Amino acid sequence: MTDDPITLPERVPERDDYYLALAFAAARRANCRGRKVGAILVKADRVIATGYNGTPEGLPNCLDGGCLRCADRSRFASGTDYDLCICVHAESNALLTAGRFGASTDGTTVYTTDQPCFSCSKELIQAGVVKVYYARTWAPDPRVLDDYHRLQERLMAEHVPTEYQITGVH
Numbered sequence: 001m002t003d004d005p006i007t008l009p010e011r012v013p014e015r016d017d018y019y020l021a022l023a024f025a026a027a028r029r030a031n032c033r034g035r036k037v038g039a040i041l042v043k044a045d046r047v048i049a050t051g052y053n054g055t056p057e058g059l060p061n062c063l064d065g066g067c068l069r070c071a072d073r074s075r076f077a078s079g080t081d082y083d084l085c086i087c088v089h090a091e092s093n094a095l096l097t098a099g100r101f102g103a104s105t106d107g108t109t110v111y112t113t114d115q116p117c118f119s120c121s122k123e124l125i126q127a128g129v130v131k132v133y134y135a136r137t138w139a140p141d142p143r144v145l146d147d148y149h150r151l152q153e154r155l156m157a158e159h160v161p162t163e164y165q166i167t168g169v170h
C-alpha cells in the first residue's frame with residue numbers, strides 16, 4: 001500500500017515503540033500551528049487517556065486563527081510566553097481528560113511525541129506521573145535550564161527514538 005500513513009516495522013514492536021506510535025497517531029489530530037504533539041497516558045500497561053494540542057473546547061481552532069501567539073509567532077520568541085498561548089498542550093490534555101472522566105493518573109507513564117515543556121513537566125509531576133518517554137527533543141529556555149533538568153530528572157524523562165514515522169506530523 002503506497003498511501004499507508006504509518007511505516008510499520010517487520011517485527012512485533014517493543015512496548016515503548018507501540019505506545020509512541022499511538023502518541024504519533026494522536027498527534028495527527030492536533031489543531032495547532034505549532035508542532036503537532038500527541039501524548040498517551042499508560043497505567044498497568046493500558047492506555048487510560050490520550051491527548052493532542054489545540055485550543056480549549058468550544059473556542060475557535062488554532063488553525064483557524066484561534067490563538068494569537070500561534071498565529072503571529074514573530075511577536076513571541078520561540079519557547080517563551082507559553083502563558084500567552086491558549087492552546088492546551090498534548091500532555092496537559094491527556095491529564096485533564098483522565099481527570100474529567102475519573103481515571104487516576106497516579107503512578108502513570110506518559111509516552112509523548114515531544115520532550116515535555118516546562119509547564120507540562122510541572123503538571124505531570126503533580127499528577128503523579130512516574131516516567132516519561134519522548135521521541136523528539138526540544139531545546140528549553142536557557143535561563144531556566146537547571147530547573148528544567150530537575151523537572152526532567154524527577155519524571156525520569158527518557159529520549160526514545162522511535163522507528164515509527166507517521167506522515168503529516170511535524
Ligand SMILES: [Zn+2]
Binds near residue numbers: 032034055062067070
Ligand atoms: Zn496553537
Ligand SMILES: [Zn+2]
Binds near residue numbers: 116120121
Ligand atoms: Zn507542554
